Amino acid sequence: MNSCIDHTVPAAGNDSELIEQLVDRLSKTYEDGIGVNHTEGLNLPHETEILDLLGLLLELIFPGFAGRKACSSELIRFTTGDLLVRVHARLTDILVRTYRYTCSSVKDGCDCSGKANEVAHSFLEELPAIREIMKSDVQAAYEGDPAARNTDEVIMSYPGLKALTIHRLAHALFVRKVPLIPRMMNEYAHRITGIDIHPGATIGRGVFIDHGTGVVIGETAELGNGVKIYQGVTLGALSFPKDGCGMIIKGAKRHPTIEDNVTLYAGATVLGAVRIGKGSVIGGNVWLTESVEPGTRIVIAPPELSIIKKKSKES
Numbered sequence: 001m002n003s004c005i006d007h008t009v010p011a012a013g014n015d016s017e018l019i020e021q022l023v024d025r026l027s028k029t030y031e032d033g034i035g036v037n038h039t040e041g042l043n044l045p046h047e048t049e050i051l052d053l054l055g056l057l058l059e060l061i062f063p064g065f066a067g068r069k070a071c072s073s074e075l076i077r078f079t080t081g082d083l084l085v086r087v088h089a090r091l092t093d094i095l096v097r098t099y100r101y102t103c104s105s106v107k108d109g110c111d112c113s114g115k116a117n118e119v120a121h122s123f124l125e126e127l128p129a130i131r132e133i134m135k136s137d138v139q140a141a142y143e144g145d146p147a148a149r150n151t152d153e154v155i156m157s158y159p160g161l162k163a164l165t166i167h168r169l170a171h172a173l174f175v176r177k178v179p180l181i182p183r184m185m186n187e188y189a190h191r192i193t194g195i196d197i198h199p200g201a202t203i204g205r206g207v208f209i210d211h212g213t214g215v216v217i218g219e220t221a222e223l224g225n226g227v228k229i230y231q232g233v234t235l236g237a238l239s240f241p242k243d244g245c246g247m248i249i250k251g252a253k254r255h256p257t258i259e260d261n262v263t264l265y266a267g268a269t270v271l272g273a274v275r276i277g278k279g280s281v282i283g284g285n286v287w288l289t290e291s292v293e294p295g296t297r298i299v300i301a302p303p304e305l306s307i308i309k310k311k312s313k314e315s
Helices: 012-030 047-061 076-105 112-144 151-157 159-174 181-193
Strands: 234-236 269-271
Touching (some): 047 159, 159 181
């Protein structure tokens, strides 16, 4: 039996007819505007623009480690000023278009340019504080991981630090009620690190996410200072509160609060608006849906192992 696939190219006339039919069918799916980024003065910024902006911001947080070559001590003020000018221009342009699109979507006019300038200024003023927090995160990673040789290695190669850096920048925009952009930033971090942090999550200083793959931190989660998280940890929602019409209530507290100096080991899952007390230790693979007092240690019983030795051929 001949199982070969027929790769014969259809006649050109048939191609034209097919294309015309597909144009009609696809165009009909665009008529409701869902999933269409229009160009009539309301177009949203593209992902490449957001990532370019993020690259400049990362260079401001860790000069010489991102974007450009190593910094010169004599020129660092000049390069910082140049970066700030570029960030301000790009951020303002992106914000104007984002606000313009959002205002149009909700049919509520606003001074998009004025709002964009105000938010851009406020965000830029927070960058020195973000950098100081990131320095504490770098130190926490260096001190918390015996494999870390120096802080430069942490900055250049640790996915947990990269995810936290992007999150802190995105969170600063999120709390200023900037739509779309913070989520795009954190989803990029999720894509490159395997660490999924909602930009709404509040995270203290000196936090260390070790390894990190599979970590999930929900929108209303709150983490204190000195928290240590290993791979596969989930700080999620147990249930979603609904209104009288059965619709999910947006923004309600539904994720855990993790107090200072808590350690969550690999695979731990903490769900709901519970509180994990200061200095507690949550062991690997623990499933927790209730609050615990400070200094609590929670572990699961070791599994019973069955070790069966392979019999030799001689016996």
